[in-house]
Amino acid sequence: MSSDLGKISDALTKGNVDELKEVVQQALDNDAVPADLLNKGLLPGMEAVGQKWKNGEMFMPEVLRCAKAMSGAMDILRPRLAKEDLGSAGKMVIGTVSGDLHDIGKDLAAMMFEGAGYEVVNIGIDQPNEKFVEAAKEHKPTLLGMSALLTTTMPRMGEVINSLKEAGIRDQMAVIIGGAPVTQEFAEEIGADIYAPNAGSAVDLAREYFESKA
Amino acid sequence: MSVRTNYTVYESPRLQILSEDQKEKILNGMMRTLQYTGAHVHHEKARELFKKAGCKVDGVTVYFPPEVILKALSTVPPVTEVFPWDGNKEKKVVVEKNRSYFGPGPTPPNFIDTDTMERRKYLRKDANIVARVCDALPNIGFVQSLGSISDVTNDLADVYEFADMVRNTTTPIMSWSFTREGCRDIHRIAIAMAGGEEEFRQRPNYIFYGEPISPLVSDFHAIDKCMYCAENRIPQVYSPCAIGGGTVPATHAGQLVVALSESMVGVIAAQLINPGTCVIIGGVQSILDMRYSIYSYGAPELSLLSSALTEVVQYCGLPMYSQSGCTDTKKMDMQSALEASLSINAAMMSGANFVHDNGYTESGLTGDVFQTVMDDELISMARVIERSFDVNKETLSVDVIDSVGPGGHYLYEDHTMKWFRTYWMPTLMDRNSYEGWVEEGRKTMKDRIIEKTRDLIDNYEGPRGKVPAQADKEIERILQEAEKRAKESESK
Numbered sequence: 001m002s003s004d005l006g007k008i009s010d011a012l013t014k015g016n017v018d019e020l021k022e023v024v025q026q027a028l029d030n031d032a033v034p035a036d037l038l039n040k041g042l043l044p045g046m047e048a049v050g051q052k053w054k055n056g057e058m059f060m061p062e063v064l065r066c067a068k069a070m071s072g073a074m075d076i077l078r079p080r081l082a083k084e085d086l087g088s089a090g091k092m093v094i095g096t097v098s099g100d101l102h103d104i105g106k107d108l109a110a111m112m113f114e115g116a117g118y119e120v121v122n123i124g125i126d127q128p129n130e131k132f133v134e135a136a137k138e139h140k141p142t143l144l145g146m147s148a149l150l151t152t153t154m155p156r157m158g159e160v161i162n163s164l165k166e167a168g169i170r171d172q173m174a175v176i177i178g179g180a181p182v183t184q185e186f187a188e189e190i191g192a193d194i195y196a197p198n199a200g201s202a203v204d205l206a207r208e209y210f211e212s213k214a
Numbered sequence: 215m216s217v218r219t220n221y222t223v224y225e226s227p228r229l230q231i232l233s234e235d236q237k238e239k240i241l242n243g244m245m246r247t248l249q250y251t252g253a254h255v256h257h258e259k260a261r262e263l264f265k266k267a268g269c270k271v272d273g274v275t276v277y278f279p280p281e282v283i284l285k286a287l288s289t290v291p292p293v294t295e296v297f298p299w300d301g302n303k304e305k306k307v308v309v310e311k312n313r314s315y316f317g318p319g320p321t322p323p324n325f326i327d328t329d330t331m332e333r334r335k336y337l338r339k340d341a342n343i344v345a346r347v348c349d350a351l352p353n354i355g356f357v358q359s360l361g362s363i364s365d366v367t368n369d370l371a372d373v374y375e376f377a378d379m380v381r382n383t384t385t386p387i388m389s390w391s392f393t394r395e396g397c398r399d400i401h402r403i404a405i406a407m408a409g410g411e412e413e414f415r416q417r418p419n420y421i422f423y424g425e426p427i428s429p430l431v432s433d434f435h436a437i438d439k440c441m442y443c444a445e446n447r448i449p450q451v452y453s454p455c456a457i458g459g460g461t462v463p464a465t466h467a468g469q470l471v472v473a474l475s476e477s478m479v480g481v482i483a484a485q486l487i488n489p490g491t492c493v494i495i496g497g498v499q500s501i502l503d504m505r506y507s508i509y510s511y512g513a514p515e516l517s518l519l520s521s522a523l524t525e526v527v528q529y530c531g532l533p534m535y536s537q538s539g540c541t542d543t544k545k546m547d548m549q550s551a552l553e554a555s556l557s558i559n560a561a562m563m564s565g566a567n568f569v570h571d572n573g574y575t576e577s578g579l580t581g582d583v584f585q586t587v588m589d590d591e592l593i594s595m596a597r598v599i600e601r602s603f604d605v606n607k608e609t610l611s612v613d614v615i616d617s618v619g620p621g622g623h624y625l626y627e628d629h630t631m632k633w634f635r636t637y638w639m640p641t642l643m644d645r646n647s648y649e650g651w652v653e654e655g656r657k658t659m660k661d662r663i664i665e666k667t668r669d670l671i672d673n674y675e676g677p678r679g680k681v682p683a684q685a686d687k688e689i690e691r692i693l694q695e696a697e698k699r700a701k702e703s704e705s706k
Contacts, residue, residue, distance in 0.1 A: 059504035061459065101256070101433045104460055108507065151323055151362050152369065152392050180579060181323040198507050 004032055008041035008073075013049055015065030017072050024073045034080040038117070042077075046070055046115055053200070060200070064108065067115025074117065089117035090142030093135045096125040097156035102149035105179055108199035109145060116203045118143070132160045133167050141173050143206060146192075148179040157182075158190030174213075176206055226312070226600050229563035231522040236467075237529040243471035244478060248278040253430040253479050257437045260483055267486050278482060286482040289489035290532055294449055296356075297417040298384040299407040300680055307356060307386050307421075309449065309492060309533045312565040314600075315355030316538070316558070316593045318344060319571035320390045320423055321362040324580040326546075328671055331664075333544070333580055336361025340581075341375045344573075345382035346676040347583050347667065353593040356421065357387045360573050360581025367700045370693075372396040377403055377689050380420070382676045388451065388568070390423045393435050397422065397442045399696050404448075406688035407681075421449045421568075425497070426476045428454040428461035437483060444484035444491045451535045451568070452480025453497025457509050458519070460502040466515070470523050473499060474530075481532065494568060496535040498578075499523055503542075508577045511540040512553035517560035524564040536561050539572030539589035546584055546660055550575060554585065555592050562596035587667045588659075591642045598638045609633075642666065 004027040011020035027037055049066045052058040092113050096106045103125045110122045121139050123131060136144055144164070148154045157177050164170040176194040177187055187195035194209050196202035232240070252275040255261050261271050267285075270277040296307040307315055325336040328343060341359050348357045359379060363371040372391040379387055380403060391397045400422075408414040424439045426432045432440075436452075443450040456462045456473040463469055477495035484493045499519035503510045510516065520536045527534040538561035543549040554572070561569040571578070572593070573586030603609065614629040624630045642662050644651060651657075657665070 053505075056505060060502070060507050061464075061504060101427050101431060104457070151321070151364075151371075155368065183323075200507055 004030065005037070005041040008037060009045040009048075012042060012045035012066055012069050012073070013052075015062055015069050017065070017069045020069040020073050021076060024076050028076070028080065034077055035082070035085040038074075038077060038081065038085060042070055042073055043117060046117075049115075060108075063115070063200075064111050067111045070117070071111070071114035071120075074114065074119070078119065091119045091121070091139060092143040092145060093121045093123060093132070093139050093141040094145035094147070095123035095127040095132060095135070096147045096149075097132075097153050097160065098126060098128045099156065100148050100150055100153040101125050102147070102179075105149065105199060106145070106147035109147065109178060109196070109202045112199050112203050113143075113145075113206075116207075129156060129160045129163050133163045133169075136164060136169055136173060137167065142210075143176055144173050145176045145178070145202075147177070148182065151181050154179070154181060154186065157192065161191050174206070174209060176202060178202060226565070227563065227602050228312075228565055229521050229560060230525070231518065232525050237526050240467060240470050240474065240526050241529060243467070244474040245280045245283060247430075247471055247475045248283060248478060249280060250277070251430070251475075252277040253432060253475065255432045255437055255479065256434045257432070257441075260432070260437045260441060263441075263483065263486055267482070276479075278478070282482060283478060286478075286485040287530055287532075289485045290481065291490050291492055292531070294492035294533075295417075296386045296421055296449060297419050298386060299380070299419045300384045300677060302384055305355075305385050309494065309567055311528055311533075314562060314566055314569060316561075316569045316572055316589070317354055317356035317385075317388065318348065318358045318360045318573040318581070318583075318586050319537070319540070319578070320358045320360075320388070322360065322574065322576075322579050322581045323362055323364070324576070325361045326575070326580060326582040326584060328583065328667065331545075331584075333576070335364040336581060337365050338363050338374060338378065340583075341378045342382050343671055344581070344583050344586070345379040345387075346674055347587065347670045349383035349385055349676045350670050350674045351587065351590040353590045353597070354385060354572070354586070356568060356570075357383050357385045358390075358423070358570060360583060360586070367697060369393075370396075370696050370700055373399040373403075373693065373696050376400045376420075377693055380404070380407055381681045381686070381689070382678055384677045384680075386420055388421045388423045388570070391439060394438050394442050395696075395699070397439050399692055401442075401446060401448065402692050403689050406685040406692070409682070409685075415447065418447070418449055421451065421492075421494070423451045424480070426452065426454050426479060428456045428476055429472055430476055432476075432479050437480070440480045440483055441487055444487040444493075447488055447491050449492035449494070450480075450484070451494045451497075452484070453477050453495050453535045455498040455509065456500075458499075458501035458515065459504065460509075464501075466519055466522065469499065469519060470526055473497060473523060474526060492533070494533040494535045496520070496523055496527055496566065498537055498571070508542065510542055511537075511571065511574055511577045512542040512549065512557075514556065516540075517557045520557075520566065521560050521564035524566040528565070533567040534564075536564065536566030536569045537571040537574075538562075538569045539585065539592065540574035540578065541585070542575075542577045544576050544580070546575075546582065546588075546663065550585055551588065551592075551659070554589055555595075558589060558592045559596045559599070562593070562600045584663050584667050587670075588642065588663050591640065594641075595638060 174193040178196040293310040298305040454476040462472040500516040538557035541550040541553040572589035
């Protein structure tokens with residue numbers, strides 16, 4: 001068991017996507033406890049990656065590879081986990097608002113959340129307001145993320161929040177927003193819960209937010 | 215008299231990064247990318263245009279065969295002129311190889327307040343300040359606003375910006391807009407300033423700036439505006455912000471291939487619509503900082519990539535839109551000066567045509583006109599190196615050297631009288647004695663930049679009083695109509 005965890009952590013921190021899937025599958029085949037693989041293998045691995053990033057020992061592309069590996073492992077693991085095993089990491093719906101075709105920032109954030117164990121539904125770029133509401137109704141996320149790179153499309157974020165209110169589901173999720181022109185001030189203006197200045201800090205800010213609400 | 219054989223005059227020294235073979239390889243990389251990978255064009259009419267010209271179209275993806283690209287390159291103009299609206303020949307912009315103009319950049323959301331020196335949202339009054347300050351700066355050759363106005367009707371920030379700026383500077387403006395409607399309003403304003411449609415055709419007085427999305431995406435509005443400019447023969451920029459390691463490969467050669475391909479879509483569209491219309495390409499070329507995930511405006515790679523792309527763009531026979539004088543720092547400090555001086559010098563030595571972003575801070579998120587004022591001085595210093603010097607009988611000065619001889623001095627020689635004024639003279643740099651410096655208030659560079667900037671803001675009137683009454687009236691009418699349109703579309 002502990003050798004499985006070592007292999008998992010090793011493949012994860014090296015960002016070896018296929019190898020990680022294999023070792024997780026092998027561990028499951030050897031009757032490992034799924035919750036242990038998550039809590040003692042994957043999550044501490046991502047924690048170490050995050051720490052190395054903060055210390056300047058690892059960089060964005062490496063961290064994203066690790067997050068991608070984590071996400072692949074979670075696809076295998078998630079069906080075998082009980083709801084309570086997933087802990088605070090919940091479900092996220094994320095997209096770029098209508099009129100905006102920029103996807104790199106949004107994809108970075110999505111990947112970082114997947115790396116933190118979230119189940120992420122990425123609805124893509126140029127998404128009309130109602131698509132966000134539909135996705136929120138369908139997937140019942142704990143977190144709804146919106147991104148915009150253009151000052152002209154930023155107002156759509158506020159409109160989506162209003163639509164969520166009209167649909168009576170605004171209170172069921174936290175709203176996190178980001179994108180180069182977006183500011184803390186703007187986030188407060190439109191009533192978003194969390195503003196992330198970059199994809200890297202988004203997960204931590206979301207965690208802090210949920211902890212403050214708990 | 216001796217006969218000089220094989221006498222070559224190098225007018226300017228140049229920063230040369232690529233060999234001919236390397237330029238060709240990058241150009242071929244672009245050809246391969248556009249032919250086999252293709253680019254997304256989210257505009258049905260544009261796709262039809264490309265299809266008719268011989269491109270393969272599959273959904274939103276357009277594949278451009280080399281013959282279509284080469285044909286477009288065969289009709290780009292070797293030279294285009296842009297005229298200040300008051301007819302001032304000194305400020306005329308000539309778009310041709312190796313002629314460089316420096317200016318600010320477009321659309322950051324924030325601005326450094328010129329009174330409080332704090333960062334805040336960009337306001338309408340800032341466009342007026344930037345226009346007047348740039349009008350007064352001798353080394354700023356074209357003007358952009360350094361912001362996106364936040365305190366006018368939504369979606370009209372572009373039109374108000376141009377309407378205000380064009381009346382406060384005669385230095386040619388590089389405008390931008392959200393959509394074709396904004397383009398049209400801006401164009402009508404430019405026509406009013408030119409004194410009529412035919413006058414504008416003869417003497418275009420502004421350049422339009424548009425931007426595809428990296429990697430390889432032309433969104434509807436980007437290509438729609440490009441087509442509008444081509445239809446009306448408005449000189450235009452069509453260039454991406456390529457983010458090394460993010461939207462383009464992490465290798466510099468790969469970055470140039472993608473960036474060039476993105477711009478070429480606009481070149482082809484414009485040349486198909488109106489052969490001979492001026493398209494300037496290039497764009498912001500820098501890297502993603504892999505620690506903080508910001509697009510670095512102070513990275514040395516920005517200068518390397520931009521200089522190399524300038525060579526490739528020139529190799530294609532096109533004018534280059536480059537950048538310099540920008541920084542990742544948040545406040546005017548040593549970092550902003552260091553980063554700006556490196557990039558300004560590199561851009562100057564590269565021979566790029568339009569070098570923008572002089573005045574960008576916080577990695578392109580905040581406009582700072584104080585930075586522009588500082589950059590103006592750095593540009594004039596770099597220009598000294600770029601201009602180089604002549605080596606001939608007069609400048610070799612052997613006769614004067616002989617007449618002064620060993621010992622003595624040259625201070626009051628006729629030869630010195632004739633030449634010493636060609637020395638560069640600082641307007642901001644301190645060369646005072648210690649005592650003189652103390653007497654003048656122990657001012658630092660920062661103090662002097664602030665003083666000069668505020669003096670211009672308070673005392674330099676600019677050309678506002680020279681705007682013809684007719685044009686003024688027309689511009690107000692265009693603004694009123696735009697407001698009416700905005701209200702109508704809101705009520706829908």
